[in-house]
Amino acid sequence: MTDEQAVIDWLMDPDESDPAIRWQVMRDLLDAPAEEWQAERARVETHGWGARLLAHQDDDGQWDGGAHFPADYVWGGTEPGQPWTTTSHVLAQLREFGLDPASDRVPRMVRLIGENARWEHDGQPYWEGEVEPCINGLTVANGAYFGVDVTPIVSRLLDERLDDGGWNCDAEYGSVRSSFDTTINVVEGLLQYEQVTGGTDAIREARRSGEEYLLARSLFRRLSSGEPADPRYLAFVHPNRWHYDVLRGLDHFRAAAALTGAAPDSRLGEAIDHVRARRLEDGTWPLDWNPTGRTWFDVDDGEGRPSRWVTLRALRVLRWWDAHH
Template identity: 65%
Template sequence: MPSETSVIDWLLASDPAIRWQVLRDLLDAPEPVWSAERQKVETEGWGARLLSYQDEDGQWAGGSFVPSDFTREEWQATGQPWTATNFSLTQLREFGLDPKSERAKATVALVGANCRWDEGGQPFWEGEVEECINGRTVGDGAYFGVDVSPIVERLLGERQADGGWNCERARGSVRSSFHTTINVLEGLLEFERATGGTAQSREARRSGEEYLLARHLMRRLSTGELVDETFLQFLHPNRWRFDVLRALDYFRASAMLTGVAPDPRLTEATEYLRSRRLEDGRWPLDWRASGRTWFVMDDGEGEPSRWVTLRALRVLKWWDDWKAAVA
């Protein structure tokens, strides 16, 4: 296998959105170094490109969850669209746009003033009815400095008895969903990072984590069988979808915030992640969600992916550093 250095060099020969995270998470660079690279997200590469598509009123594609010109027929023919405000804000958060920048502040204000949810016409920063969507809205709002505590309170009251969440709750579901739960967990983690959280939000986050950990991130609690083959297939961007790499990256971020040691029940997923490494030291993009996008950031399905590789390497670094420390 080629040296780790060659893989790092490949990652660094990329976009600022990748580079600053490599500097921080893989190379342990001082904050002034990675922060300076992070500032380029607004003016260069993918971040600047996504911002260039923003409407004058602060939205993207004229809508909250779907573009204003989108039709049910297009959804059926080509798949769910990913260009509207909700997914664009989440993408900017993943890129690392500085939430204190004037552009970010202006975006937050404009979205709050002009964007309404397709579902019921609610102001964007008040959230809507689906837990999956509200989880991302909490994450985006907390990251960009919005008071999203009312949405958090709503999510706390919508937990299933098994500890997680499901967008189908309003339609009668009494069991949690891996997909919905990871979206809510990421949102609650961002809320906790921004505000410290509340005793109730921290407890809810622990219950959601336990839902995933009890199932080893992939297995049915009742039988131990694999829940879904797609959980083992890496994609990017994940949008609302769950896979074990997304979950592992979440647990890493949670541990980095709280100082909690990795749970042993993550072992199976971590070793599976390790087993998927290519001979050249990188990880492939297994698939990409269909549907309208602003632009593509990887070379295609089956090809090495910088996003997947970045996330995989930082998960394994966290896991292996912990094992070395306790050995």
């Protein structure tokens, strides 16, 4: 048995936790009045992790001089892993942290990015997207969240859907099968676009086909053999960056249900059982790994240690599931 209040207290710790965590605990786990969690959310801009990321912004609106890779990145060099300090990745973290898109600084931020950021692929303007659907899915999510019209990128993603219902960044090299990693980035982007704009029937159908791709595979199995498609899909990663894991998948379905009112699909059950089984004796969940590469700072205490982010996501997914069972 775990002390649920002790876990909540740990998540809400005024000294060790962060406004980015606390406001979501208040909204998703404590059912706090909107004015209370909104006040805590407003602190993301001025305190903690959100303020630290914003402080690293370049004068031209970018981070680390690039759209997806730093200005000083050496292609083919010896730097371990992909750097995560640039505009795309910082915007994704600010969105996860919950920086209020109505903040006074956001319009200037997105304008400067539009004027100055260019994709390393071929110099495309940032808010027009590039060619990989995983990157474009991320750009749709970030753009829609921060009030940018990313409709042309959405249209491109709809045209790039594969016959099995999902997406794959390797499609340009001939792949005809979707991937978990690309598909989750795209469906998250489409969902964010729907949340902001209301979406269209075509967008909803595309999102649901990508979700069906995941559901038909119980969120982690190969359709052909039933074996796990990748052992890392069952390990908890944060920040996810472009990487998939079952908890990210479950949290997407929870967020989609918040928009549509749909009950949890029974095919999520195996992934739910896995999340329950990974809970530690103290009621928290561990961080199993995070992607290698330079960052501005860490938001977890290290691999193998209890993670506030993983714990928040696990608790709200289980709360949603249990409310219907």
